[in-house]
Amino acid sequence: MVTTKSVIKKPLLNDIEKSSKSLLMQDIFYKILRLAKIDTPVILVGEIGSGTKRLAHVIHKNSDRALAPFHTFNCLGIREEEYKDAFWGQLQFDDNHLSLKYDLLEKAVGGILYLDQFSELSPSLMLNILDSYQKGCKQLFRHNKQAKPRLILSFNQESYHKILTHSIWEKLLGELNPVVLMLPPLRERKEDIPILIDHFIKEIKTNYPDYKDLNISSRALIECYDYHWPGNILQLKNAIFHGAILSHGQTIELEHLPFSMSWKSPYTIHKNNTSL
Numbered sequence: 001m002v003t004t005k006s007v008i009k010k011p012l013l014n015d016i017e018k019s020s021k022s023l024l025m026q027d028i029f030y031k032i033l034r035l036a037k038i039d040t041p042v043i044l045v046g047e048i049g050s051g052t053k054r055l056a057h058v059i060h061k062n063s064d065r066a067l068a069p070f071h072t073f074n075c076l077g078i079r080e081e082e083y084k085d086a087f088w089g090q091l092q093f094d095d096n097h098l099s100l101k102y103d104l105l106e107k108a109v110g111g112i113l114y115l116d117q118f119s120e121l122s123p124s125l126m127l128n129i130l131d132s133y134q135k136g137c138k139q140l141f142r143h144n145k146q147a148k149p150r151l152i153l154s155f156n157q158e159s160y161h162k163i164l165t166h167s168i169w170e171k172l173l174g175e176l177n178p179v180v181l182m183l184p185p186l187r188e189r190k191e192d193i194p195i196l197i198d199h200f201i202k203e204i205k206t207n208y209p210d211y212k213d214l215n216i217s218s219r220a221l222i223e224c225y226d227y228h229w230p231g232n233i234l235q236l237k238n239a240i241f242h243g244a245i246l247s248h249g250q251t252i253e254l255e256h257l258p259f260s261m262s263w264k265s266p267y268t269i270h271k272n273n274t275s276l
């Protein structure tokens with residue numbers, strides 16, 4: 001495992017995470033920073049686009065594995081041959097002897113193997129993958145346990161609730177003994193919406209000098225605050241980018257935000273009705 005004391009000691013929350021106003025998120029960051037130092041597998045549960053991969057990177061950066069690779073494998077829609085190639089050892093002939101090559105494990109040696117959307121696999125494929133991970137690690141890293149990649153699995157929130165009542169869940173807990181962390185959807189941490197918008201606007205200004213005057217009107221900001229964001233931070237990021245283009249890098253007005261946002265969520269409708 002690659003490690004240096006300076007890496008371990010650095011305070012490693014990004015500014016945007018540090019400035020979160022959400023108590024739910026502050027609690028998660030607190031746990032994440034401690035969790036990073038403990039070398040257990042982690043399951044991150046969240047809705048689509050809620051930032052699970054970004055949190056996995058925070059764990060990586062704050063862990064003793066920070067200088068080793070972070071390798072992502074997306075399990076969504078994976079075909080059987082692809083998964084076999086990735087997880088099961090391929091026979092190879094080197095220096096006059098046959099050996100097994102575990103492609104995915106070798107890409108993540110000493111680091112993190114992030115299995116994105118793991119919950120979307122069938123239960124039998126989940127077990128199969130864990131089995132090959134264990135076998136591969138035993139073969140490759142039996143003399144150097146530290147080189148075994150740490151597993152972080154992302155679970156879609158809806159699938160997670162279904163899996164909880166399935167026997168596969170107990171098997172996963174038994175095999176991995178993971179720490180499970182749930183990320184709130186953006187609509188449950190609305191206090192961070194203005195900070196995130198500000199962050200995305202700054203990001204666009206940095207990447208596109210022609211958009212140096214980009215800002216957002218208060219009406220558009222209020223609409224963003226009221227919207228329920230089913231696609232979470234990813235959708236918010238896309239909406240601001242969309243607005244930046246339609247406003248030609250000037251002030252993002254309500255009409256520059258994506259059309260789909262004009263659909264009100266049941267939460268907003270309910271809130272409006274009760275205030276009548």
Ligand SMILES: Nc1ncnc2c1ncn2[C@@H]1O[C@H](COP(=O)(O)OP(=O)(O)OP(=O)(O)O)[C@@H](O)[C@H]1O
Nearest residue numbers: 016046047048049050051052053054055233234237
């Ligand atoms: N706290 C944050 N601050 C700034 N940007 C963020 C934050 N969290 C997430 N993002 C951005 O939102 C987008 C989605 O984040 P990420 O890929 O981590 O989500 P995800 O939950 O893993 O997505 P998916 O469900 O598609 O796998 C990324 O572009 C990421 O950089």
